Amino acid sequence: MTPMIDVTFLLIIFFLVSSHLAKQENFTKLELPIATAGTPDFSDRPTLTIQVLADGEYQISGQTMPLDQVRRSILARTKIDGAKLRVRIRTDRQTDYEHIGALLKICAITGVTDVFFAVYEERMQ
Amino acid sequence: MRTTYSNRSSRSSIDSVMTPMIDVVFLLLVFFLATASFQRQEKSLTSAVAAAPDAIRQGNQPEDKPPAGLTDLSDVIVEIRRSNNKPSGESVEYKMNGEPIESLKTLTQRIGGILKIRSDVPIVIHPDNNVPAGEAIRVYDMARANGSVAVFLVGK
Numbered sequence: 001m002t003p004m005i006d007v008t009f010l011l012i013i014f015f016l017v018s019s020h021l022a023k024q025e026n027f028t029k030l031e032l033p034i035a036t037a038g039t040p041d042f043s044d045r046p047t048l049t050i051q052v053l054a055d056g057e058y059q060i061s062g063q064t065m066p067l068d069q070v071r072r073s074i075l076a077r078t079k080i081d082g083a084k085l086r087v088r089i090r091t092d093r094q095t096d097y098e099h100i101g102a103l104l105k106i107c108a109i110t111g112v113t114d115v116f117f118a119v120y121e122e123r124m125q
Numbered sequence: 126m127r128t129t130y131s132n133r134s135s136r137s138s139i140d141s142v143m144t145p146m147i148d149v150v151f152l153l154l155v156f157f158l159a160t161a162s163f164q165r166q167e168k169s170l171t172s173a174v175a176a177a178p179d180a181i182r183q184g185n186q187p188e189d190k191p192p193a194g195l196t197d198l199s200d201v202i203v204e205i206r207r208s209n210n211k212p213s214g215e216s217v218e219y220k221m222n223g224e225p226i227e228s229l230k231t232l233t234q235r236i237g238g239i240l241k242i243r244s245d246v247p248i249v250i251h252p253d254n255n256v257p258a259g260e261a262i263r264v265y266d267m268a269r270a271n272g273s274v275a276v277f278l279v280g281k
Contacts, residue, residue, distance in 0.1 A: 006148070013155060031259075032167065035263070037170060037266050037269040038169060038170045092258070092259075093258055093260075095258040096254060096257065097205075097257070097260075097261050098255070099258075100258045101279060104278060116169045117170040118167045118168075119169070121166070
């Protein structure tokens with residue numbers, strides 16, 4: 001009996017772990033900006049994550065797209081979620097600000113008032 | 126079933142004592158390796174409420190216009206520009222209301238002083254196009270950490 005229980009426990013742990021790892025790999029690796037005033041996000045409001053890569057490329061759910069298509073994606077989401085929609089910007093810290101500025105403007109034009117940035121907490125290097 | 130470990134053959138004795146312990150230790154090791162998250166936790170830096178869309182259509186104003194009631198205060202405009210040769214080693218230079226500020230530390234002191242008097246003074250951060258986003262957010266975060274309730278990033 002005992003060896004079987006051992007093996008079963010090991011399998012349980014293995015599957016727990018592998019599902020955890022699968023969840024972690026949802027996002028592209030980005031060097032997010034550092035901030036001290038960041039808070040953990042527990043809100044369950046609908047959120048659209050837009051990634052801005054270091055070379056200024058925009059990505060929504062893994063798909064690279066030009067700025068105009070980003071605007072249409074936000075508009076499409078606001079039709080579903082309305083004013084509750086939030087936009088989360090995951091940007092690399094080396095991205096030129098013009099790409100962020102343009103994105104902020106589009107958010108304002110499309111009527112999304114809740115825009116926030118994903119950041120890393122400061123830590124000792 | 127063997128009841129004593131004080132066996133004459135000490136080698137098999139120590140084996141039989143150690144094996145379950147090693148099993149458990151490995152299991153614990155695997156468990157803690159698995160539960161430890163090696164990915165840095167992402168926090169969110171909440172932004173102030175942006176302006177209603179009709180305020181933007183009227184011109185090329187910054188997207189985050191201060192809400193009504195704050196407009197009688199003069200804004201603090203922080204400009205960020207890229208620079209390559211600074212003695213402090215920073216990659217950007219700052220201007221506050223047109224006046225050059227030599228370092229982020231000085232800027233923090235100046236803004237902290239203003240915010241001590243009134244925390245609702247609108248602070249508008251206007252980075253140049255080629256400024257890294259990380260630097261813009263560093264200033265934004267600095268203002269928020271100093272207690273500002275109205276920091277705005279310029280959208281263009």
